[in-house]
Amino acid sequence: DTGVSQNPRHKITKRGQNVTFRCDPISEHNRLYWYRQTLGQGPEFLTYFQNEAQLEKSRLLSDRFSAERPKGSFSTLEIQRTEQGDSAMYLCASSGDGLATQYFGPGTRLLVL
Amino acid sequence: DAKTTQPTSMDCAEGRAANLPCNHSTISGNEYVYWYRQIHSQGPQYIIHGLKNNETNEMASLIITEDRKSSTLILPHATLRDTAVYYCIVRVDGSSNTGKLIFGQGTTLQVKP
Numbered sequence: 058d059t060g061v062s063q064n065p066r067h068k069i070t071k072r073g074q075n076v077t078f079r080c081d082p083i084s085e086h087n088r089l090y091w092y093r094q095t096l097g098q099g100p101e102f103l104t105y106f107q108n109e110a111q112l113e114k115s116r117l118l119s120d121r122f123s124a125e126r127p128k129g130s131f132s133t134l135e136i137q138r139t140e141q142g143d144s145a146m147y148l149c150a151s152s153g154d155g156l157a158t159q160y161f162g163p164g165t166r167l168l169v170l
Numbered sequence: 171d172a173k174t175t176q177p178t179s180m181d182c183a184e185g186r187a188a189n190l191p192c193n194h195s196t197i198s199g200n201e202y203v204y205w206y207r208q209i210h211s212q213g214p215q216y217i218i219h220g221l222k223n224n225e226t227n228e229m230a231s232l233i234i235t236e237d238r239k240s241s242t243l244i245l246p247h248a249t250l251r252d253t254a255v256y257y258c259i260v261r262v263d264g265s266s267n268t269g270k271l272i273f274g275q276g277t278t279l280q281v282k283p
Contacts (some may be wrong), residue, residue, distance in 0.1 A: 059213070090270060099257060099273030100214065113268050148213050150271075157202075157263040159271060161213035 059083070061162035063149050069168045070139055077135045078165045082151030089132050090159060091124055092148040093117065100148055106132060107154075139169045174258045179278040182252075188245040190277050192258030195239045202263050203234060204271070205243045207254040214257065214273075217243065248281045255279075 060083040070076050082089050087108050092100035103122070105113040108129035118124075121139075126132040136143055146166050150159040175193040182188040194203065204219040218225055218232045220241075225232045231244040245252055257276040263269065 059215075061213075088269060092271075099255075099276055100271070102270040102272065105268045105270055113270065150213075152269060157269050158204075158216050158219065159269065160216060164213050166211075 059160040059162065061149060061151055061160050063147075063162040063165050065165060066163060067166050067168075069170065071170050072139060072141060074139055075135065075137045076139060076167065077133055078147055078149075078167075080132045080134070080149030080151075080162060082130075082132070082149070083160060084130075086151035086153050086160075087129065088152045088154065088159075089126055090150040090152075091132070091134050092150065094146040094148060094164070095144075100146075103134075136167075139167075141169045143167060144169045174260060174274050176256075176258050176274060176277045178275065179280065181280050181282055182245075182248045184250060184281055184283050185247055188243075188248040188252065188279055188281070190243040190245075190256050190258075190279065191240065192243070193240045194258070194260045197238050197260050198262070200262050201260045203232065203238075203241050204259045204261065205230070205232065206257045206259065206271075206273075207252075208257070208276070209251075209254045217256075248279075250281050250283065253279060253281045 062081045089106040091103040094100040106126040121137045146164045148164045150161045152159045205217040206214040208214045234241045255276040
């Protein structure tokens with residue numbers, strides 16, 4: 058257990074539905090990252106927060122995806138109008154500022170039917 | 171960030187040392203070498219990182235060549251629980267960078283009894 062938690066751990070939804078995932082980082086960490094991992098591939102960067110500010114977004118983050126980190130604590134990742142191609146593991150990681158090592162949560166596995 | 175090249179897969183006998191190579195011939199002087207591993211269906215786990223000098227912790231040793239163009243992760247006494255995908259990543263550290271990790275395909279290490 059790294060101290061980063063994610064909920065839910067698994068989500069099955071129908072195409073076109075909206076889903077929201079939550080990440081609770083290690084409490085003193087001000088940096089938070091979202092990654093996506095499809096089967097057989099390494100994780101791919103989606104977006105980065107420093108405190109409550111979203112400072113970088115990948116091209117992978119289409120306009121159907123939105124992420125927030127209110128008050129610089131937990132973060133949510135919402136996918137609107139899900140598509141089958143959104144099926145993946147969504148990973149959250151956090152790190153401190155001086156300590157650059159990222160610690161990952163267990164991930165949320167999404168299956169879109 | 172520099173690209174890395176790793177073998178797709180390796181086998182290792184239980185109890186023996188596992189030596190996982192990584193090439194990063196285009197690494198810059200301020201880029202660190204990081205190793206993570208991912209056990210099936212879990213989030214990536216940080217193992218070790220280094221800049222120039224060899225590093226050792228309770229999990230592994232990291233040997234970086236003098237020209238820094240390649241490195242080797244050593245698991246001194248591999249166990250079945252070390253079966254995982256191992257990722258070698260290079261990136262710039264520091265508060266002015268996002269710190270995002272760019273994962274390749276990694277090396278699938280199979281530890282056999």
